[in-house]
Amino acid sequence: MMKPHLVVLFLLGFLPLASGQELFDLKPVADGVYAALAKPAFRVNSNAAIIMLDDGVLVVDTHSKPSAARALIEQIKKLTPKPVKYVVNTHFHYDHYQGNEAYPSSWPGGVEIISSEATRKNIQRLGIPRIKNEILTLPEEIAKLNQDLAKASTAEQKKAIQENLRQATAYLAELKTVQVTLPTMTFDRSLILHRGSRTVEILWLGRAHTDGDVFVYLPQEKVLVTGDALHGWTPFMGDSYPYDWIQTLDTAEKLDFDSVIGGHGDVIHGKEKFELWKAYLQDLMDRTASSYSQGDSLDSAKKSVADFLIKKYADKFDPAFPGSVVGNVAKAYQVIAFAR
Ligand SMILES: [Zn+2]
Structure with a gap:
């Protein structure tokens, strides 16, 4: 996902987020495997997958900002005393990696951030300029929200726009402090963690939503984490390779799974999607x-x-x-x- 998230917030009826409220609904998907489903926000947060290993935790994707990743870390700490040892970035879009720094800062020296080689390059080449651009253009969006606020006719509209303004202003301030944290471990086709009771396959299956999309597959638990290659909303195609995407979905679909944790929206079951x-x-x-x-x-x-x-x-x-x-x-x- 990249841009039109404000639209989504409007469509969802201006759901306000009280400060301090949890940003994610944790949904058990298999034994020791959770989908962290992101609640609506001014700049969307991706879902995460939380996978318990024998001696640590693996988290897939880190949302649009470190504070969102830290909010999820607090929720993870209520589930388990184990440290997060692995973070996977499914691709380079802002809402999936900009929170990376929260993990090494919570567990210094103990976290590997894993992505495809292409995704690491994309963060360097495209992700960083996009953050700089957004810092410069977000004030216009905030000015527009202020105009909308002046025109708002009902108390409900006013409240919703004020909430958007609060989040937008906080997001801009936080964006200026983001320390882009690159993956520390990359692979080209697959990286498989054999961790005692659980095997985690981290796979690049072809170009799709971007050229570096990663799938995380748990063959025993029959769970597939798909990032934005497949999710509960409408596909965003700005950085995609549409013909390859069809082929890559076809390859992913051949894996044996029951539950899918996508980058956005609810947990998906089966293969119809x-x-x-x-x-x-x-x-x-x-x-x-x-x-x-x-x-x-x-x-x-x-x-x-x-x-x-x-x-x-x-x-x-x-x-x-x-x-x-x-x-x-x-x-x-x-x-x-x-x-x-
Ligand atoms: Zn995306």
Whole structure:
């Protein structure tokens, strides 16, 4: 996920977060395996997976800010006295890695941060400039929220915008202090932890949502952690490789699992969602290619392809789908016109 998260917060009805409230709902998925489902926030936090090992804990993804990771660490400490020894970053998007520093600072010298080689490079090349850019552009967004506040007509709207303003201001202040913390251990295809009672397979299965997406697979417990390669919302495609993504989902789907912890939304059961995402991505690419073949401009492709996809898929995705799909058509058009 990258940008339109404000939209999600609006759609969820301005759920305010009282300060001090827990940021995650912990949901047991298998013995000693939890999904930490992120509650709505001004800048979205990714879900995490918490996996107990014999002598420590492995956590997948670290959210959009160190304070969110620290909030999860407090929740983990209520589950177990074991230290977090491994953190996995599924990919380089801000909402999955910007909290990294919280782990080594909580357990100095004792935490390995694991990612694919591509994800580590992406954090260096793209993640860091994006943080700097956001520090410069977020004040405009805050100014816009202040304008919205002045125009708000109901007490409820005012309260919701004030909460967004509070979170946005705190996020900007925190962003300025983030110490980008790179993965300390990388791999190209797979890294397997054999830890007594549990085996954890950390896998790169092909390009998908980004070129460095990692899946975390527990073969005995039949649990798969998918990051943003598959989740409960609408796919965000800005940094994606759509044709490869279909193939990668096909490969992941062949693993033997019952439960899926995605980067956003609730825990997913079974494989239907893999079929849905593959079909959606295929239709998106086919329809956009056919529109492009007929000489359609980007604007007319956006309209015709989005209309088709909304009719076919809106009831199968989250409420933000009609807004997100237009960006997906623009991405598809760019891939078809310029390749990558
Ligand atoms: Zn993402």
